[in-house]
Amino acid sequence: MKKILITTGIFPPDIGGPATYSSILLKELPGFDYNIGVLTYGVKEQASKGLIYVVSNKWPKGIRHLVYFLKVLWLGRGADLILCVDSSFGASFISLLAALILRKKFVVRITGDYAWEQGVQRYGVKELMDEFQRKRYGIFISILRRCQNFVVCRADLVITPSNYLKNTILNWGAKKENIKVIYNAVSATEIKMFKEEARQKLNLSGRIMISAGRLVLWKGFGLLIEIVSGLKKQIPDLKLIIAGDGPERENLDKKTKDLNLENNVLLVGALPKNELAVYMRSADIFVLNTGYEGLSHQLIEAMAMGLPVITTRVGGNTEVVDNQENGILVEYNNKKQLEEAIIRLFMSDELKNKLAEKARDKAALFSRQNMISATVDLLKKYENFIIIKRP
Structure with a gap:
C-alpha cells in the first residue's frame, strides 16, 4: 500500500x-x-490520531512555519509521496523544502497566484491577475514570486484545475509536461425544497439574484450593489443576496446604506453549505462579477442547482x-x-429555463467521481517513476 502525506494550510471545518x-x-x-495522512494548520480539535496532524494557528507565523516544516520532515519519512494541495507559502514552499531534504516525490496543486493575492491584500497591488504577471513590484512580492516559481519548477508534478492556470x-x-x-x-448540496418553500423559510419575495464568494475587491460586489440601485425603477422588487465574508464587508455594508438599499441588498455573511443552498434555491439567477477565477466552485455549484448564471469572461470561467448556451x-x-x-434573464422565462437546463448538463462534468478517477490515474502513472537525484 502506497503512503501519501497530504499537506495543506486549511482543513474542515475551515472553508x-x-x-x-x-x-x-x-x-x-x-x-x-x-x-493517507494529512498535515494542516489549525486547532487541536481537528487532529485525529494517525490520520490528521495539526500545527497550531495560535503560534506566531515564523514559529508555526518552522514547526510545520519539522512535522513534514517527521511524517514524510515513511511516505512514498508528499502531495501539497495548497499553493500558499506556508504549505507549498515549506513542503517542497522538506521533500527535497527527504528526497521524496513531490506533487503540488496550484489553484491561483499566491503572490498576487498577497499583493492585493497586503502590499497595495491594484492590478488584476493577468496584468500582474507582466509587471514588476517591490521586494516582498518579488520574494513571494521567487518562492512560488521555485515550487512549480522543482515539483515532480503540478496539478491545476484549469487550462487558464x-x-x-x-x-x-514550469515544464509543460509536468503540468496536468x-x-x-463540485457537487451541489441536495436540497429537497422548492423555490417558494425556500423563500417562505427565508421570508423573501420578488425577483432575486444571488452572488457568493470571499468579499474582496476583485469579486466586484460593489458594482452589483450599484446596479441594484440603478435597476430599482425598472424592477421595483429586485433583490440582491451576497453570501460570504472578507475584508470588503464593511465597505459593502456602507455602500448599501448610502444608497438606501437596506430592503434590496442582503449581506448574509459566510454560510454553511446547507444554509447557502437554501438561499441559492430561493434565487432566480446567479451573478458572479469577478476579475479573476482559477475555476470557480461557486459558479459550478450554482449551475448544478439549475440557476441561470451571468459571469465574467476571465480566467477559468470560459x-x-x-x-448564450449555458450562461x-x-x-x-x-x-x-x-x-x-x-x-434579459428577468424578462424571459424561456431564456432562463434554456440556460438552466444546459447549465446542469455542464456542471455534471465536474463530478467528484471524475476528479477522483483522474487523480488516481495520474498517481498510478507517476508512483513508479524513479526520482532523479536533485542537485
Whole structure:
C-alpha cells in the first residue's frame, strides 16, 4: 500500500478549496489502496490520531512555519509521496523544502497566484491577475514570486484545475509536461425544497439574484450593489443576496446604506453549505462579477442547482460557461453589459429555463467521481517513476 502525506494550510471545518480538496482525497484515496495522512494548520480539535496532524494557528507565523516544516520532515519519512494541495507559502514552499531534504516525490496543486493575492491584500497591488504577471513590484512580492516559481519548477508534478492556470504556470518556468489539468470536483448540496418553500423559510419575495464568494475587491460586489440601485425603477422588487465574508464587508455594508438599499441588498455573511443552498434555491439567477477565477466552485455549484448564471469572461470561467448556451458571459465590472444581461434573464422565462437546463448538463462534468478517477490515474502513472537525484 502506497503512503501519501497530504499537506495543506486549511482543513474542515475551515472553508476553502484546499480544505475541500484534501478532505475528499482523505476519504476517497484509501479505497484505491493508498494510506493517507494529512498535515494542516489549525486547532487541536481537528487532529485525529494517525490520520490528521495539526500545527497550531495560535503560534506566531515564523514559529508555526518552522514547526510545520519539522512535522513534514517527521511524517514524510515513511511516505512514498508528499502531495501539497495548497499553493500558499506556508504549505507549498515549506513542503517542497522538506521533500527535497527527504528526497521524496513531490506533487503540488496550484489553484491561483499566491503572490498576487498577497499583493492585493497586503502590499497595495491594484492590478488584476493577468496584468500582474507582466509587471514588476517591490521586494516582498518579488520574494513571494521567487518562492512560488521555485515550487512549480522543482515539483515532480503540478496539478491545476484549469487550462487558464496551466498557461499561467508555464510562464512561471514550469515544464509543460509536468503540468496536468484536473478539474475541481463540485457537487451541489441536495436540497429537497422548492423555490417558494425556500423563500417562505427565508421570508423573501420578488425577483432575486444571488452572488457568493470571499468579499474582496476583485469579486466586484460593489458594482452589483450599484446596479441594484440603478435597476430599482425598472424592477421595483429586485433583490440582491451576497453570501460570504472578507475584508470588503464593511465597505459593502456602507455602500448599501448610502444608497438606501437596506430592503434590496442582503449581506448574509459566510454560510454553511446547507444554509447557502437554501438561499441559492430561493434565487432566480446567479451573478458572479469577478476579475479573476482559477475555476470557480461557486459558479459550478450554482449551475448544478439549475440557476441561470451571468459571469465574467476571465480566467477559468470560459472553460465552464459557453456564452448564450449555458450562461451569459460579460466583461468584468462592465455595468452596461451586466445590467443588460440581468434584465434579459428577468424578462424571459424561456431564456432562463434554456440556460438552466444546459447549465446542469455542464456542471455534471465536474463530478467528484471524475476528479477522483483522474487523480488516481495520474498517481498510478507517476508512483513508479524513479526520482532523479536533485542537485
